[in-house]
Amino acid sequence: MAVRHYTLDFKLSAPADIPSTVRAVQCIFQEQEMTETIHDTEGHGYLATFIGKNGRFAVLRMHSHGLMTFDLQSCEGDDAAQVDNLLNALEKKMKTLCHGNIKQIKRLPALRRGDKVDRYWPTADGRLVEYDIDEVVYEEDSAYQNIKILHSRQFGNILILNGDVNLAESDLVYTQAIMGSGKESYAGKEVLILGGGDGGILCEVVKLKPKMITMVEIDQLVIDGCRKHMRKTCGNVLDNLKGDCYEVLVEDCVPVLKKFAQEGRTFDYVINDLTAVPISTAPEEGSPLFQTPTWEFLRLILDLSIKVLRPTGRYFTQGNCANLTEALRQYEELLGRLSCPVGFSKEVVCVPSYMELWVFYTVWKK
Amino acid sequence: MAVRHYTLDFKLSAPADIPSTVRAVQCIFQEQEMTETIHDTEGHGYLATFIGKNGRFAVLRMHSHGLMTFDLQSCEGDDAAQVDNLLNALEKKMKTLCHGNIKQIKRLPALRRGDKVDRYWPTADGRLVEYDIDEVVYEEDSAYQNIKILHSRQFGNILILNGDVNLAESDLVYTQAIMGSGKESYAGKEVLILGGGDGGILCEVVKLKPKMITMVEIDQLVIDGCRKHMRKTCGNVLDNLKGDCYEVLVEDCVPVLKKFAQEGRTFDYVINDLTAVPISTAPEEGSPLFQTPTWEFLRLILDLSIKVLRPTGRYFTQGNCANLTEALRQYEELLGRLSCPVGFSKEVVCVPSYMELWVFYTVWKK
Numbered sequence: 001m002a003v004r005h006y007t008l009d010f011k012l013s014a015p016a017d018i019p020s021t022v023r024a025v026q027c028i029f030q031e032q033e034m035t036e037t038i039h040d041t042e043g044h045g046y047l048a049t050f051i052g053k054n055g056r057f058a059v060l061r062m063h064s065h066g067l068m069t070f071d072l073q074s075c076e077g078d079d080a081a082q083v084d085n086l087l088n089a090l091e092k093k094m095k096t097l098c099h100g101n102i103k104q105i106k107r108l109p110a111l112r113r114g115d116k117v118d119r120y121w122p123t124a125d126g127r128l129v130e131y132d133i134d135e136v137v138y139e140e141d142s143a144y145q146n147i148k149i150l151h152s153r154q155f156g157n158i159l160i161l162n163g164d165v166n167l168a169e170s171d172l173v174y175t176q177a178i179m180g181s182g183k184e185s186y187a188g189k190e191v192l193i194l195g196g197g198d199g200g201i202l203c204e205v206v207k208l209k210p211k212m213i214t215m216v217e218i219d220q221l222v223i224d225g226c227r228k229h230m231r232k233t234c235g236n237v238l239d240n241l242k243g244d245c246y247e248v249l250v251e252d253c254v255p256v257l258k259k260f261a262q263e264g265r266t267f268d269y270v271i272n273d274l275t276a277v278p279i280s281t282a283p284e285e286g287s288p289l290f291q292t293p294t295w296e297f298l299r300l301i302l303d304l305s306i307k308v309l310r311p312t313g314r315y316f317t318q319g320n321c322a323n324l325t326e327a328l329r330q331y332e333e334l335l336g337r338l339s340c341p342v343g344f345s346k347e348v349v350c351v352p353s354y355m356e357l358w359v360f361y362t363v364w365k366k
Numbered sequence: 367m368a369v370r371h372y373t374l375d376f377k378l379s380a381p382a383d384i385p386s387t388v389r390a391v392q393c394i395f396q397e398q399e400m401t402e403t404i405h406d407t408e409g410h411g412y413l414a415t416f417i418g419k420n421g422r423f424a425v426l427r428m429h430s431h432g433l434m435t436f437d438l439q440s441c442e443g444d445d446a447a448q449v450d451n452l453l454n455a456l457e458k459k460m461k462t463l464c465h466g467n468i469k470q471i472k473r474l475p476a477l478r479r480g481d482k483v484d485r486y487w488p489t490a491d492g493r494l495v496e497y498d499i500d501e502v503v504y505e506e507d508s509a510y511q512n513i514k515i516l517h518s519r520q521f522g523n524i525l526i527l528n529g530d531v532n533l534a535e536s537d538l539v540y541t542q543a544i545m546g547s548g549k550e551s552y553a554g555k556e557v558l559i560l561g562g563g564d565g566g567i568l569c570e571v572v573k574l575k576p577k578m579i580t581m582v583e584i585d586q587l588v589i590d591g592c593r594k595h596m597r598k599t600c601g602n603v604l605d606n607l608k609g610d611c612y613e614v615l616v617e618d619c620v621p622v623l624k625k626f627a628q629e630g631r632t633f634d635y636v637i638n639d640l641t642a643v644p645i646s647t648a649p650e651e652g653s654p655l656f657q658t659p660t661w662e663f664l665r666l667i668l669d670l671s672i673k674v675l676r677p678t679g680r681y682f683t684q685g686n687c688a689n690l691t692e693a694l695r696q697y698e699e700l701l702g703r704l705s706c707p708v709g710f711s712k713e714v715v716c717v718p719s720y721m722e723l724w725v726f727y728t729v730w731k732k
Contacts, residue, residue: 001431007371009479037403037415044421044441049403055410059425063441065367067480071437075410075429108477108486109494113375114433119493120474127485127496128475129721132689154688154723170723173716322520323498350539350718355495357520357536357718 012066168353169232189268197222199234213246257304272317378432534719535598563588565600579612623670638683
């Protein structure tokens, strides 16, 4: 069962005469054999609902200040051409009735509600965007998160963790940005990747002949899904958890970082590709599956990462969408309050599947 | 007057018991003093509408196959926190009622209907996308088209012609792609730009020290708007219609192309930046403001452009969004049927403000 929800809105320069407009458009619904109910809005304009065959349902509202909104819900299996005709008839009638008085007509692509494949994955700054998704390729609930891999016609497969678009096969530019946008030399270097379960960073760094890459990803089910369905991103690097120059530890990165720090183990590059919302199991020893507040978690990861970073090293991370200026400001303030003083630079990047510009940070020890 | 339209949908694994679910959620609307009307859907599930204070209006629908949809329309000036509480209460109640039976809960960012500034500019492949637009910077109806320049927080100002997103100040990559993505040498060359009223191509080619650029843009009002409001795109090149190495003809390009072809005038580069839907005034001499069908127009422009292209020259154009594969196929077929045989290559580019991948073509004489 799925519903298509059509909207058709008219903005008028001057308020319309409600009774005559209503009379004129009513015949459209009568022709479609829709049953009308007029509601008492207690002075908030005209409101009528219409029930038609096949479960069709419409709402016609005339607000007092010259806005008329129309909603049409049509159930799966309904005659789409007939629905289109109804909308066309209403648009045509309104144009005739209010010619010269219409400032704007807005007919949006229909909302798809209750579809088997969900196409709406809002941006980080809260905007509604519809993706060209046609298939659920992989879906699992791990101990840490809901994991989806969905197929987009233009972006290829997209990894979505807890409802957040993480990475699509089209998004090499994300991986390049979080590796320093081609300005670094990884040859012979030691690299630590935090998270990165899609294998994108691992795959690209391996090509650059580093001495050793250690990747710490908490979620085996992310690795499993991406190894199978994100091969344009990860190539074959996830086929084995150990390669000539890399090792993947399927562990929570917090205790691993602490251990590295204690042992004095350091890296030339630390790449933090953790999800925005932390899923660490152990911010404090012994507390299982405890979620620290985001900012404390970010600070913990940053402090530990800087501890294991060589004096000449670079720490890379994705920040946030460009529009969340307050969150970006807070993050930069946090960078100024670390145990070890650091400098930083940032870059704004257009990641194809994100539908919004994204900020990446480079951090170094002062 | 503007309306926020909230949706909150529940997908259940098994159909819920409608009477008991309805009884359980009704109290939420009673608490909000909303007046209920139950509608006869003739066997298409349960449907109730609710009218509340301040013109608030809600629709609760329980479809027979385990989909429950909820709509809430709230008028400008309504208490947003109260509306949020209502949605939260419904979500919480449903979670309690149907725990374990809920497959998905979907709450989309509210649709903004009748707003002063329109944020919805669907993609070329027909998807609903909301932009972060906060201001109408420029709006004119010229003899040829509706011209809007809208401000986006992340993309800067965006030029929208007849409802199609044309170019934003963030979209240098569009200009680079339609100039051959940095693989061409423009120094000392003669260049013809068709359209391009935003000044982006002109501005970038001027920097490369060509011998002469001729730009033919039909719409003075596009030039006027962009000169003022798209300066990150056009710099100062539109301040004068003539510069050291360029000339802008404010004319329909079809007769100009015909004249050039007759005179035997040729160019090293022809860059076709015309809008997808043609607005030529004169496909045939003497027929004012006549719109030829798109494909015929495209063929006309292509044939004339190839005529004025030097044997070693390059013709660049934007094609279409990557998802409109049938339109792209037809265009490529058209390239095979020109008066003069041509070869072509294409490139898929992510233009930030487009929210979809875009195809660009390079065409040359065989």
